[in-house]
Structures are given as structure tokens and as C-alpha cells.
Amino acid sequence: MTSANQEPAKVVFNGISKSFGRKGESLRVLEDINLEVQDGEFICLLGPSGCGKSTLLNIVAGFEESDAGSVTIDGEIVAGPNPQRVFVFQEYGIFPWASVWDNVALGLRHLSEQERAKIVEATISMVGLSGFEAAYPMELSGGMKQRVEVARALAVSPDVIYMDEPFGALDSLTRLGMRAEIVRIWQQEKKTILFVTHDVDESIQLADRIVVLTERPGRIADIVEVGLEHPRDLGSGEYGAIKNRLYDLLGVAHTI
Ligand SMILES: Nc1ncnc2c1ncn2[C@@H]1O[C@H](COP(=O)(O)OP(=O)(O)O)[C@@H](O)[C@H]1O
Ligand SMILES: [Mg+2]
Incomplete structure (x- = not known):
């Protein structure tokens, strides 16, 4: 992602690592996360429960400090929450x-x-x-x-929106509707969105790029470019191929 005429990245994760201390023991949650997000991009952070997704989003939003590394937005190091960047909760x-x-x-x-x-x-x-x-x-x-x-x-x-499993409490049909809404609003408003989910379909329906995290300690397993126009056809062959790729990266069987 470094062509000569490319805009400087909006959000840059530089070697983020994080552990939580527990009764003298230390729980390693995130390991060396490096990522560049372009202005207006829709990024999904996808990974299993407990792999550190929320911790990572909290670090980017300035609610939590990393042990190593830093996050910059528009070239400035994030040192705390900023009212121009909002969190969407459940x-x-x-x-x-x-x-x-x-x-x-x-x-x-x-x-x-x-x-x-x-x-x-x-x-x-x-x-x-x-x-x-x-x-x-x-x-x-x-x-x-x-x-x-x-x-x-x-x-x-806001110029950046953080969403941490925002539709997790909704029933599956409402959730589908909300995904379509958020894509429509994102296309209209051109915001940069960092969206955390553990739902493979949700990530393919929403993202420009899907950052797949490993189990704890969360590392970037791979970054998958979706490359499908909206509205996306959930039954298409390309959709299925991306889904299989994500399941492979997550180490989950394709068939049950
Ligand atoms: N404030 C904290 N203190 C201690 N452990 C924490 C804290 N926040 C998260 N953890 C632990 O870090 C791991 C990752 O948590 P989290 O980032 O919430 O994962 P995810 O959002 O991917 O499910 C979990 O094992 C969780 O118990
Ligand atoms: Mg979480």
C-alpha cells in the first residue's frame, strides 16, 4: 500500500503490543500490530472472542495505553480520547x-x-x-x-468512527438491515470506520479490507481485500471464496 501518489495514511498502528497484569502473571493480549488505514476506508478487525479486538480499538481510541508502539491519526500520536473521533456502542x-x-x-x-x-x-x-x-x-x-x-x-x-460489535445485541434480521444502513451512511459521509466483529459474514458485507487477528495474543494473520461493489451479493462465488479464505485464516472448518 505504498504507491507514490497515495495520500498519507489516516490511521497508523506502529507495533502495538499489550499485556494485562494478573496476580503477578502477565496476560499477553496483542503482539506487534502494524496497520495503515486510508482516509475514508472501512476496516473490519475480525478475530475470535478474547483475541484482543476490543483492547486494540480502545488503544486506537485513546481509552487504553499500549505497552509498546503507538497509534497516529493524521500524523499525531494518540494520547487520549478526541471528541472528533467517536465510539458507537451497543x-x-x-x-x-x-x-x-x-x-x-x-x-x-x-x-x-x-x-x-x-x-x-x-x-x-x-x-x-x-x-x-x-x-x-x-x-x-x-x-x-x-x-x-x-x-x-x-x-x-466525526472523522473516524470506532464500532465494537455494535449490532451484537440485535436479532439476525435487524442486524442485516443495520449493516445495509451503515454501508449507505458510510458511502454518503465518507468517514473512516474501524469496526470490530467476530462475525465472518458481517466483515465481508461491510469492509474494504478485513484485518484477521489470530487467537490471543492477537497478531495480524493476514489482511484480506474484499474488492466487491456494494450492494454485495451474499450468494456469489467471490463472496464464498473470501469466506473460505477467512475461515482458513481463523483455523475454522468450512463445513459442519
Ligand atoms: N482491563 C483488563 N484487565 C485484565 N484483562 C483484560 C482487560 N481487558 C481485557 N482483558 C483480557 O484481554 C483479553 C482480550 O480481551 P478483549 O480485547 O476484550 O478481546 P475481544 O474483544 O477480542 O473479545 C481477554 O482475555 C480479556 O479477559
Ligand atoms: Mg470485544
Whole structure:
């Protein structure tokens, strides 16, 4: 990924390693992670449960410190969280005591009322929740709550979005719908997205490139370029070939 006319990478992971101490013992979680993410790229970090995906995302987002190595974004070392870069959590990230409108408006208190209203309205419309502005989370389905969570993140106009298994709490049909939504929004907004998942299909449906991590300690097993246009045909031969490749990398049998 180093051609002469290429833009400098947006996010660079330089030799990230991390261990957690436990009663005198040390648990090695991440080992020498090196990766360059281009501006506007959709990257999935795929790996088995417990391999260090969330730890890695927390390090990139500045919530957690690495033991070795560093992350740079736009050439600057990440030393802590930055309000221009947001985390999308599972549906419990939103405030139950606030309406849809207020949940989305929370990060915009520094703006004038008029500017805030414009952004909140546009973002709620973008995630397909127009008409539900006054509703409270308890009145919404899981998928709708997750749309509020996505709107809350988008409203602050972030340049990088971190998503840690954001659709994990949704039923499988809602999850499929949310994947299509997030691809549509990503195509429209051109944000850089780092998306953690342990779901092989999810990674192929979403990513430009899939970074496959090994079991703990997480190392990069390989980076798989998806190279399929959206919307992606889940029944195509290319899709199946990528899926088999990912299963091989993860050391999982293709057939059951
Ligand atoms: N704060 C912590 N203290 C001690 N161990 C941790 C901590 N956070 C994560 N771990 C351990 O690190 C390993 C990787 O965790 P995590 O990054 O959450 O994996 P994943 O998201 O891939 O499932 C797990 O074994 C987990 O128990
Ligand atoms: Mg995790």
C-alpha cells in the first residue's frame, strides 16, 4: 500500500503490543500490530472472542495505553480520547431518560440552538428515525435504539468512527438491515470506520479490507481485500471464496 501518489495514511498502528497484569502473571493480549488505514476506508478487525479486538480499538481510541508502539491519526500520536473521533456502542449506549432528539443533541451543546436543531434533524433523518424525535428509548425496538446510537455518533461530524460489535445485541434480521444502513451512511459521509466483529459474514458485507487477528495474543494473520461493489451479493462465488479464505485464516472448518 505504498504507491507514490497515495495520500498519507489516516490511521497508523506502529507495533502495538499489550499485556494485562494478573496476580503477578502477565496476560499477553496483542503482539506487534502494524496497520495503515486510508482516509475514508472501512476496516473490519475480525478475530475470535478474547483475541484482543476490543483492547486494540480502545488503544486506537485513546481509552487504553499500549505497552509498546503507538497509534497516529493524521500524523499525531494518540494520547487520549478526541471528541472528533467517536465510539458507537451497543444499544445500551444511549440515555434511557432522554428523548431521541435529546440523545442525538447531547454532543452539540456548544452550538447555537438553531445550528443544533438543523444537525439533529438531518442526522435523525439520515438514520431513518424521522417522526420519532420525541420518543424515549423504552418505546423503541432494539434496531431503532441502535439507530439512535449511530445518529448520536454521526451528529458530532466525526472523522473516524470506532464500532465494537455494535449490532451484537440485535436479532439476525435487524442486524442485516443495520449493516445495509451503515454501508449507505458510510458511502454518503465518507468517514473512516474501524469496526470490530467476530462475525465472518458481517466483515465481508461491510469492509474494504478485513484485518484477521489470530487467537490471543492477537497478531495480524493476514489482511484480506474484499474488492466487491456494494450492494454485495451474499450468494456469489467471490463472496464464498473470501469466506473460505477467512475461515482458513481463523483455523475454522468450512463445513459442519
Ligand atoms: N482491563 C483488563 N484487565 C485484565 N484483562 C483484560 C482487560 N481487558 C481485557 N482483558 C483480557 O484481554 C483479553 C482480550 O480481551 P478483549 O480485547 O476484550 O478481546 P475481544 O474483544 O477480542 O473479545 C481477554 O482475555 C480479556 O479477559
Ligand atoms: Mg470485544
